[in-house]
Amino acid sequence: MNAAPGDTLDTVGEFGLIRQLRRQWPASSPLVRHGIGDDAAVLTPPPGHQLLVSADAFIEGVHFDRAYETLRDVGFRAGAANVSDIAAMGGRPLCLLVSMAVPARVPARQIRELYRGIRDACGADAVDLVGGDTSSSPGRIFLALTILGAIPANRALTRSGAKAGDRLYVTGTLGDARAGRHILRARARRRHPSGLSAGETFLTRRHLRPTPRLGIGQALAARGVAHAAIDLSDGLSGDAGHLCDSSQVGIEIRGNALPLSPHLRAFARRRRLDPVEFALTGGDDYELLFTAAAAHHDTVLTLARRAGVPVAWIGDVTPKRAGRRLLLPQGRAGALVPNGYRHFAARRTARR
Ligand code: ADP
Ligand code: MG
Secondary structure, eight states: OOOOTTOBHHHHHHHHHHHHHHHHSOOOSTTEEEOBTBSSOEEOOOTTEEEEEEEEEEEBTTTBOTTTOOHHHHHHHHHHHHHHHHHHTTOEEEEEEEEEEEOTTSBHHHHHHHHHHHHHHTTTSOOEEEEEEEEEOSSSOEEEEEEEEEEETTOOOOSSOOOTTOEEEEESOSSHHHHHHHHHHHHHHOSSOOOOOHHHHHHHHHHHSOOOOHHHHHHHHHHTOEEEEEEOSSOHHHHHHHHHHHHTEEEEEEGGGSOOOHHHHHHHHHHTOOHHHHHHHOOOOOOEEEEEOGGGHHHHHHHHHHHTOOEEEEEEEEEGGGOEEEEOSTTOEEEEETTEEEEHHHHHHHHO
């Protein structure tokens, strides 16, 4: 069956659409004994590995906004969020299930674009589409992706293994995606938006095309170097808090060690915003936060170099009673809270 250009979910029908998607994304890996088209997919897990499973929902109006992103962008971001969860565990992605509710008037072509974005986010890895569910929606688009990955047995990086004395590392740069979203949103409000500068293009790409850190995640897990890891989907301050909760530890982050892109610095300077605040609270960066023993510092840097990703030592893991601290210039300090940090000094003043 071939789709006419004007086809909508209404006219091609649920099963017509599924046929199109199957052709567009044929299963290729030996893992898949039976893919789309049966009541359940039949998979053969790679020998010697454990399976990783993770799900993420993407709701129009909550996680994405079609005023400034295409469905291909949305698909890419949803795919990247899922792949990043596998990266944070040190695994490799195997296959995906995509469930969606879409208004009947949405062109089938746009849904294929959505899947193209999802597939692009899986990168060079042969990640198969093995199932999903399709429903019409009375209003907005609702997407739910489930990803399966593989990890050599007992190598998974969890949030719960950090130890006091570990060093705390982060990949890439922080806060870019939030700045990019800020730029896209402001442009969508303008009737005649001006072109993007090179810096703005960088920041908006960081929002629209995040890079899951599969290579370094896999290297850290394979070498057994990292004690704990989490991917940054909500922002460093909140996600570091999850790591502390799971590991029952404290942390001390050096504000001036946070990796900031020159483009984020320029963006913040122009708008008189604090780039450190962006780095702490900016979601959707999909960088990895991980800890490793100080004795493995050189190994961490070597693995990062081989994986082709910058890694910054941003602080240390402390005993739980030391709390969650952010060190600021001139000897000041703050408490890390999920939405950024609170100045210790400001809090004292407020109490007086
Ligand atoms: P069931 O009635 O058993 O739930 P469906 O008719 O919903 O099966 O789906 C038929 C096949 O198509 C199944 O293999 C299912 O996993 C797959 N599928 C349905 N919707 C999607 C989708 N949006 N993306 C990918 N695969 C899908
Ligand atoms: Mg179904």
